[in-house]
Amino acid sequence: MSDRLYIFDTTLRDGEQVPGCQLNTVEKIEVAKALEELGVDVIEAGFPISSPGDFKSVVEISKAVTWPTICALTRAVEKDIDVAAEALKYAKKGRIHTGIGTSYYHIHYKLNSNPDEIIERAVRAVKYAKKYVEDVEFYAEDAGRTENEYLARVVEAVIKAGATVVNIPDTTGYTMPHEFGEKIKYLIDNVRGVENAIISTHCHNDLGMATANTISGIINGARQAEVTINGIGERAGNTSLEEVVMTLKSRYKVLNIDTNINTKNIFKTSRLVSNLMNMPVQPNKAIVGRNAFAHSSGIHQDGVLKNRENYEIIDPTEVGINESSIVLTARSGRAALKHRLEVLGYELTKEKVDEVYEKFLELADKKKDIRDDDVVLLVDDTQRKERRIKLDFLQVVTGKSLIPMATVRLDIAGEKFDATSSGNGPVDAAIKAVKQILKRQVTLEEFLIQAITKGSDDVGKVHMELDYDGVKFFGFGAHTDIITASVEAFLDAVNKMPVQ
Ligand SMILES: CC(=O)SCCNC(=O)CCNC(=O)[C@H](O)C(C)(C)COP(=O)(O)OP(=O)(O)OC[C@H]1O[C@@H](n2cnc3c(N)ncnc32)[C@H](O)[C@@H]1OP(=O)(O)O
Numbered sequence: 001m002s003d004r005l006y007i008f009d010t011t012l013r014d015g016e017q018v019p020g021c022q023l024n025t026v027e028k029i030e031v032a033k034a035l036e037e038l039g040v041d042v043i044e045a046g047f048p049i050s051s052p053g054d055f056k057s058v059v060e061i062s063k064a065v066t067w068p069t070i071c072a073l074t075r076a077v078e079k080d081i082d083v084a085a086e087a088l089k090y091a092k093k094g095r096i097h098t099g100i101g102t103s104y105y106h107i108h109y110k111l112n113s114n115p116d117e118i119i120e121r122a123v124r125a126v127k128y129a130k131k132y133v134e135d136v137e138f139y140a141e142d143a144g145r146t147e148n149e150y151l152a153r154v155v156e157a158v159i160k161a162g163a164t165v166v167n168i169p170d171t172t173g174y175t176m177p178h179e180f181g182e183k184i185k186y187l188i189d190n191v192r193g194v195e196n197a198i199i200s201t202h203c204h205n206d207l208g209m210a211t212a213n214t215i216s217g218i219i220n221g222a223r224q225a226e227v228t229i230n231g232i233g234e235r236a237g238n239t240s241l242e243e244v245v246m247t248l249k250s251r252y253k254v255l256n257i258d259t260n261i262n263t264k265n266i267f268k269t270s271r272l273v274s275n276l277m278n279m280p281v282q283p284n285k286a287i288v289g290r291n292a293f294a295h296s297s298g299i300h301q302d303g304v305l306k307n308r309e310n311y312e313i314i315d316p317t318e319v320g321i322n323e324s325s326i327v328l329t330a331r332s333g334r335a336a337l338k339h340r341l342e343v344l345g346y347e348l349t350k351e352k353v354d355e356v357y358e359k360f361l362e363l364a365d366k367k368k369d370i371r372d373d374d375v376v377l378l379v380d381d382t383q384r385k386e387r388r389i390k391l392d393f394l395q396v397v398t399g400k401s402l403i404p405m406a407t408v409r410l411d412i413a414g415e416k417f418d419a420t421s422s423g424n425g426p427v428d429a430a431i432k433a434v435k436q437i438l439k440r441q442v443t444l445e446e447f448l449i450q451a452i453t454k455g456s457d458d459v460g461k462v463h464m465e466l467d468y469d470g471v472k473f474f475g476f477g478a479h480t481d482i483i484t485a486s487v488e489a490f491l492d493a494v495n496k497m498p499v500q
């Protein structure tokens with residue numbers, strides 16, 4: 001039979017401690033409702049004594065949320081507990097989360113106390129909170145750096161005092177997975193009455209091991225994990241909800257542990273939190289980062305297109321992402337390009353794909369990522385080769401305090417023609433040189449240049465409208481060099497005119 005892990009979300013408390021991530025009450029309610037929809041068991045809604053705004057948020061979240069337990073944080077201080085209890089009065093299921101530091105540092109340098117006095121304060125706080133609510137969670141702050149024998153004494157005492165959940169935080173993110181796992185196992189094996197409480201993990205990510213430590217704690221008997229969306233939280237952050245949940249889901253056969261999380265809501269909740277808190281998700285963040293299901297190198301893309309599971313351990317739809325993405329870069333191969341062409345509606349022969357691929361590599365070496373627009377332009381560009389009048393060569397001299405000059409060589413039905421011209425700008429000089437060769441009376445009626453995306457490495461798109469003998473001809477060109485794009489657009493229109 002499988003075991004159940006309770007998910008305790010502290011995005012609205014530990015996550016919200018991050019500078020710049022503070023939310024107002026309305027925003028907090030929106031996040032709380034999303035967390036409820038996601039299926040978390042406990043929402044830590046705030047630290048009510050800390051400010052009137054946080055107090056109000058805990059009150060309003062308690063009213064707005066239907067079934068998850070609403071938790072409020074306190075110190076081992078009676079006034080904190082009174083205020084938390086007051087804030088939780090509308091919660092259908094309320095929990096007070098109280099606690100105190102237990103490491104040598106915290107006892108001596110933060111609390112100016114001693115180990116026995118800390119146990120007394122811990123017990124007093126739990127008993128005091130029990131006057132208000134049945135569900136009392138105790139945290140042994142900095143448990144990660146607390147000696148196991150002493151920690152076991154603290155845990156035993158608070159469970160005896162009535163704690164229903166005991167949180168073993170690695171507050172400073174100091175432990176390694178084997179140490180954290182051993183700590184949890186030590187408590188499970190040595191604390192009398194441990195079966196009367198749930199042991200919880202609350203790991204910070206200072207050494208990048210928050211998720212590994214949490215999983216190690218779970219393997220060793222913890223049955224509640226304290227997590228945040230996107231792993232946000234004090235300093236380097238907390239354990240991320242999505243990483244823990246998807247580890248349990250992906251490695252179910254080994255771990256045999258369930259959660260109540262509706263994983264299909266993970267991505268949208270991640271984006272909601274990121275947007276409301278102005279906290280971008282790093283692109284390579286596991287599960288929810290922009291690149292978590294994006295494949296950019298040719299060998300991987302080919303593998304994914306043959307069978308997604310060659311390079312993906314999670315089906316992106318399981319976390320609410322529509323599909324894996326194949327990102328075209330200079331490291332992509334023909335399989336990826338062909339796939340993109342097909343998505344865009346092009347069925348090209350192998351030879352044609354090879355031709356487009358060569359152009360694609362030239363462009364991809366200049367431009368960081370290739371978008372659909374670029375691919376369309378590349379196909380158009382290879383078709384351009386079949387035209388009667390082609391641009392063979394273009395050289396432009398331009399700059400501040402210089403007269404712009406352009407030299408153009410055109411290939412007209414296999415014969416080469418050169419011309420040089422000045423102009424009031426480099427485009428004007430180039431078009432004048434082209435006109436010298438063509439000797440046609442064409443008028444440029446409209447000229448539009450656009451950058452397709454955003455970077456200075458972008459492809460410039462040029463649209464032109466020419467008038468020849470009272471008839472309009474439209475031309476289109478695209479290139480990372482806008483003067484080349486302009487000449488190509490001009491020639492595109494000219495190629496559509498009747499042959500002289
Ligand atoms: C590890 C964590 O993430 S814990 C949660 C951290 N979150 C926050 O701190 C946000 C909310 N905090 C606050 O709003 C304020 O710090 C308050 C309201 C709690 C206290 O404010 P102040 O009374 O001005 O105290 P201040 O913040 O300067 O110092 C904290 C005091 O609490 C004591 N303290 C710290 N933790 C605990 C605890 N768990 N139990 C009892 N006392 C504690 C400190 O020793 C210090 O006491 P001292 O002034 O006698 O030395």
Ligand SMILES: CC(C)C(=O)C(=O)O
Nearest residue numbers: 139141142169171202
């Ligand atoms: C208050 C506790 C649970 C905490 O946030 C920590 O120790 O990191």
